[in-house]
Amino acid sequence: MASPPRRGEFRLIAELFAPLATHPGARGLVDDCAYLAPAPGEELVLKTDAVVCGIDFMSDAMPEHVAAKALRINLSDLAAKGATPVGYLQTLGLPRDGSIDDAWLERYALGLAEDQARFGIALLGGDITATDGPFWASITVFGTLPCGTAPLRANAKVGERVFVTGTIGDAALGLAVRRGGYKPNAKDAAFLVDRYDLPQPRLAQGLALRGVARAAADVSDGLVADLGHIAEASGVAIDIQAPRVPLSDAARRAVAADATWLPRLLAGGDDYEIVFTAAMDPPADAGAVEIGRVVAGQGVTVRDATGQPMRFARAGYEHF
Amino acid sequence: MASPPRRGEFRLIAELFAPLATHPGARGLVDDCAYLAPAPGEELVLKTDAVVCGIDFMSDAMPEHVAAKALRINLSDLAAKGATPVGYLQTLGLPRDGSIDDAWLERYALGLAEDQARFGIALLGGDITATDGPFWASITVFGTLPCGTAPLRANAKVGERVFVTGTIGDAALGLAVRRGGYKPNAKDAAFLVDRYDLPQPRLAQGLALRGVARAAADVSDGLVADLGHIAEASGVAIDIQAPRVPLSDAARRAVAADATWLPRLLAGGDDYEIVFTAAMDPPADAGAVEIGRVVAGQGVTVRDATGQPMRFARAGYEHF
Numbered sequence: 092m093a094s095p096p097r098r099g100e101f102r103l104i105a106e107l108f109a110p111l112a113t114h115p116g117a118r119g120l121v122d123d124c125a126y127l128a129p130a131p132g133e134e135l136v137l138k139t140d141a142v143v144c145g146i147d148f149m150s151d152a153m154p155e156h157v158a159a160k161a162l163r164i165n166l167s168d169l170a171a172k173g174a175t176p177v178g179y180l181q182t183l184g185l186p187r188d189g190s191i192d193d194a195w196l197e198r199y200a201l202g203l204a205e206d207q208a209r210f211g212i213a214l215l216g217g218d219i220t221a222t223d224g225p226f227w228a229s230i231t232v233f234g235t236l237p238c239g240t241a242p243l244r245a246n247a248k249v250g251e252r253v254f255v256t257g258t259i260g261d262a263a264l265g266l267a268v269r270r271g272g273y274k275p276n277a278k279d280a281a282f283l284v285d286r287y288d289l290p291q292p293r294l295a296q297g298l299a300l301r302g303v304a305r306a307a308a309d310v311s312d313g314l315v316a317d318l319g320h321i322a323e324a325s326g327v328a329i330d331i332q333a334p335r336v337p338l339s340d341a342a343r344r345a346v347a348a349d350a351t352w353l354p355r356l357l358a359g360g361d362d363y364e365i366v367f368t369a370a371m372d373p374p375a376d377a378g379a380v381e382i383g384r385v386v387a388g389q390g391v392t393v394r395d396a397t398g399q400p401m402r403f404a405r406a407g408y409e410h411f
Numbered sequence: 412m413a414s415p416p417r418r419g420e421f422r423l424i425a426e427l428f429a430p431l432a433t434h435p436g437a438r439g440l441v442d443d444c445a446y447l448a449p450a451p452g453e454e455l456v457l458k459t460d461a462v463v464c465g466i467d468f469m470s471d472a473m474p475e476h477v478a479a480k481a482l483r484i485n486l487s488d489l490a491a492k493g494a495t496p497v498g499y500l501q502t503l504g505l506p507r508d509g510s511i512d513d514a515w516l517e518r519y520a521l522g523l524a525e526d527q528a529r530f531g532i533a534l535l536g537g538d539i540t541a542t543d544g545p546f547w548a549s550i551t552v553f554g555t556l557p558c559g560t561a562p563l564r565a566n567a568k569v570g571e572r573v574f575v576t577g578t579i580g581d582a583a584l585g586l587a588v589r590r591g592g593y594k595p596n597a598k599d600a601a602f603l604v605d606r607y608d609l610p611q612p613r614l615a616q617g618l619a620l621r622g623v624a625r626a627a628a629d630v631s632d633g634l635v636a637d638l639g640h641i642a643e644a645s646g647v648a649i650d651i652q653a654p655r656v657p658l659s660d661a662a663r664r665a666v667a668a669d670a671t672w673l674p675r676l677l678a679g680g681d682d683y684e685i686v687f688t689a690a691m692d693p694p695a696d697a698g699a700v701e702i703g704r705v706v707a708g709q710g711v712t713v714r715d716a717t718g719q720p721m722r723f724a725r726a727g728y729e730h731f
Contacts, residue, residue: 116457121644122563123628124488126556128454135455137436137445139500139551140538147540168444180459182549184504218460220467224544229502231459231551236446243442308443324441 098193100219107200114178114213125180125216129235135177136234136241138168144225148288149269154195156288157228158202164311165232166210166292167363171309172241173301174234176210176294181217184227191226210294240301242367247306247325247385251368254379256296258339259314261286263359264352279341286339290363297365299377307367313360315403318391321368328388333357334396335382357393358403418513420539427520434498434533445500445536449555455497456554456561458488464545468608469589474515476608477548478522484631485552486530486612487683491629492561493621494554496530496614501537504547511546530614560621562687567626567645567705571688574699576616578659579634581606583679584672599661606659610683617685619697627687633680635723638711641688648708653677654716655702677713678723 098106109120116126129135142161144150162179169176181203185191207213215233265287267273268280275283293309300307306325308317314336322329336357338346345352365379373379393401418426429440436446449455462481464470482499489496501523505511527533535553585607587593588600595603613629620627626645628637634656642649656677658666665672685699693699713721 118563118565121565122561123458123640124492124494124561125457126454126561127457128449128558131451134446134448137447137500137536138443139502139536139549141502141504141540141549143504143540143542145543172444174444180457180551182459182461184461184463184544184547186544216457216459220461220463220547222463222544222547223465224504224506224542224547227504227540227542227544227547229459229461229549231500238448241442241444241446243438245438245441320443 103196103219107196108214108217111200111203111207111214112216114215116178117213117215120216127177127215127233132238133235134238136169136172136174136236137231138165139229139231140165141227141229143227152288154198155202155205158199159206159289161228161230162203162206162232163290163292163363165230166294167290167309167311169232169234170292170294170297171307171365172234172236173297173304174236175298176212176232176234178213178215178233180215180231182229183217183219184222185219186226187221187223210292242304242307244306244308244321244324247321247327247368249327249385249387251305251370251385252381253318253329253331253366253368253383253385254373254381255310255314255337255364255366256293256377256379257364258337258342259310259362259364260342260356260359261339262361263356264342264345266361273345275341275345279344282339282341287361290361292363293365296377296379299374300365300367303369303371303373304367305369307365310362310364310366311360313358314362314366315358315391315393317366322389322391328386329383329391330386331383331391331393333393333401335380337380354401354403423516423539427516428534428537431520431523431527431534432536434535436498437533437535440536447497447535447553452558453555454558456489456492456494456556457551458485459549459551460485461547461549463547472608474518475522475525478519479526479609481548481550482523482526482552483610483612483683485550486614487610487629487631489552489554490612490614490617491627491685492554492556493617493624494556495618496532496552496554498533498535498553500535500551502549503537503539504542505539506546507541507543530612562624562627564626564628564641564644567641567647567688569647569705569707571625571690571705572701573638573649573651573686573688573703573705574693574701575630575634575657575684575686576613576697576699577684578657578662579630579682579684580662580676580679581659582681583676584662584665586681593665595661595664599664602659602661607681610681612683613685616697616699619694620685620687623689623691623693624687625689627685630682630684630686631680633678634682634686635678635711635713637686642709642711648706649703649711650706651703651711651713653713653721655700657700674721674723
């Protein structure tokens with residue numbers, strides 16, 4: 092029978108989380124605050140986002156994946172800004188019904204440890220609270236950037252070109268696979284589900300784009316919606332050519348089998364690629380593909396191979 | 412009939428929260444990150460803590476009070492460190508069952524606005540997510556302090572004296588009043604419930620204690636438990652004289668009527684006063700009272716009027 096964690100708050104912190112608090116500003120989680128000072132000439136980039144069981148992941152998800160997703164959806168925002176990640180604060184809501192037990196939390200902490208090593212970050216501090224609802228984890232990440240150099244959503248200018256890293260739509264297909272709405276071959280299914288379960292924050296690409304990206308965002312709400320945020324914040328319009336949007340082989344096969352997938356992939360979410368505007372060619376190691384242009388006006392137009400604007404049933408994902 | 416907020420995430424942000432994002436680093440919530448740089452020679456003090464409906468407040472609590480409590484339990488930690496508060500990030504978990512509606516959120520945002528004005532802070536950014544459980548708000552606050560001057564829990568030294576601001580135990584009694592376990596006169600009841608519902612972060616006192624407090628913490632887990640954290644982190648023992656611990660008139664009346672209240676008040680929580688060690692007299696405007704000493708050894712001893720150690724049923728509150 093499941094039972095609530097036996098360790099209690101203080102032992103959970105001491106045994107599972109203090110070993111992760113290797114940043115000096117964390118003071119080993121012995122203090123009740125954390126301390127952080129960027130180097131002279133640098134500013135901190137802050138992002139907070141949460142994952143909730145039943146909303147952002149399913150109750151049978153691997154705890155290591157939940158930890159990775161909680162960190163990575165935040166790191167992805169830092170990546171889009173070209174920031175160097177430093178550390179994070181974490182608040183956990185633990186269900187009193189015992190649905191999250193000690194073994195689950197140990198694996199969750201292992202997932203954090205693995206991603207700390209992978210991304211060069213450390214836990215700075217946090218809090219553990221109880222809830223009568225499902226498990227949730229609220230993460231705040233910190234990165235650094237030379238002062239005033241962030242490629243803000245509001246920076247796009249008419250005449251700039253629009254680029255995106257990686258491939259778009261895999262996570263939307265992965266979610267459909269998980270939900271039974273799309274049944275590809277086993278290899279594609281595994282690839283797509285992994286793209287949904289485990290975002291890959293494009294930190295190296297973001298760093299390579301420093302000084303090149305003018306306006307940038309990570310693709311979390313969906314390509315069309317996130318371009319819409321840039322267009323609205325910048326007071327411009329964005330014109331995209333759908334055939335130029337990079338798709339994985341697995342996504343190409345989905346679209347070949349059913350053309351209605353294309354608008355769903357372009358409006359889907361959870362890609363965690365970087366979409367940005369630039370006036371010059373991005374460096375090759377950013378792995379970015381040109382997909383359109385910033386033009387005068389407002390809104391986002393996505394054109395098909397004949398130049399006709401495509402229609403979208405759903406402009407972008409709202410989390411509530 | 413209750414229904415989920417009609418506004419959706421983007422309108423909630425634009426209409427309720429963007430007006431609160433008056434810090435330049437918030438970029439009006441138009442960007443997907445926030446930006447913060449402390450002045451040269453200063454470091455950021457970080458604290459994150461959450462409130463959960465049914466755990467930290469009751470479902471019929473006033474939304475303005477929920478907002479104030481969510482901010483103030485975090486600001487109280489900054490106060491203990493003598494930090495100047497700057498701003499905060501906020502992530503909200505909104506129930507899909509409609510138990511939190513537009514009108515509730517408007518009042519919640521009003522509570523944030525009032526405390527922003529009161530404490531000189533502004534919203535820096537945040538996130539709104541859905542949950543199948545109760546409402547929760549996870550807050551991360553930021554303050555500034557001259558680098559390296561924070562009165563850490565780990566700084567207490569043998570020979571220092573121990574002080575506390577304000578009065579201890581009011582919130583524990585207030586919670587008992589709310590739960591029907593203590594029935595004082597109407598005036599005391601109102602005072603005590605207010606002390607439970609609305610923490611008063613001692614920011615001015617913390618500022619006055621800069622350079623005086625050596626080790627400091629806010630009293631959130633309870634006086635005995637929070638002194639225990641200081642003793643453990645510093646590798647010292649702390650010896651407290653119970654008759655010197657400052658009590659409000661309302662708390663004195665409770666203890667006079669039933670002496671078993673005294674240990675419960677000293678071990679209670681949610682006081683949000685500052686407990687600290689110092690080698691010199693604190694300034695009068697800190698409103699601090701000397702209650703004991705740092706001595707060699709480990710643990711916390713609380714002595715009654717005869718010098719005998721008191722026993723505590725419960726050393727301190729764990730949030731899970």
